[in-house]
Amino acid sequence: MPLTPFHLAVPVCDLDAARRFYGEVFGCAEGRSSPHWVDFDFFGHQLVIHYQAQSALQQAAQAFSPVDGHDVPVPHFGVVLEWGQWHALAERLRAHGIRFVLEPGIRFEGLVGEQATMFLLDPCGNALEFKSFKDLGQLFAK
Template structure:
């Protein structure tokens, strides 16, 4: 059986303990290999690596999308709808502040999707979304 391709993403953090709490305890990701300078995370089958860096980590900018100010750059993941809502509830319970609260975009249209934006403790912007019909991800 051939495995599906997976993404490898490395992001900067200024505090590995804060990253450990956020990605492990709050997001519920399984931890992989680690050192004093980095931690591997299983992001739903994709490899996310939090690398400790010296200095300030700053956001780059905002882009207008559907009347919301979307942080750029950001990274994220497409989830199944049920997983999206479980994660949104988990984040609310943990008291995570959303940049953009979970909401439904394009209701009743081919690209109907749930989306939410948040930041990790280092300020990295994350987006999670779920399409009503996963075959419509790239529909124009």
């Protein structure tokens, strides 16, 4: 069955900074907007950023989960990209001076599920992961 685009709405505490981040750093085309939200074409999916003042709990809480010897931020979202597209994105993010939570790298090299992955935060602390599989057919391989 062909995949259809997902829709994801996330809170941002600085609408202008988040708009620049997704529009300029990622190069996502902007869709509809209002003074309180903006939607983007996020690699063919609909990502909507909604202004929401950051609560004290949100400011203090960033949960992490151990995965293969690394602490990854939870929750997080992102996209599985084609191998070349992932590498181009990693270079684009580096060129924009993005600080990574987990630097771009390869996991399970030469093994089932070999994948490229990177983690970063948007200006409002939303965690993103981008990954790619050397063989996309191994996306759900055990």
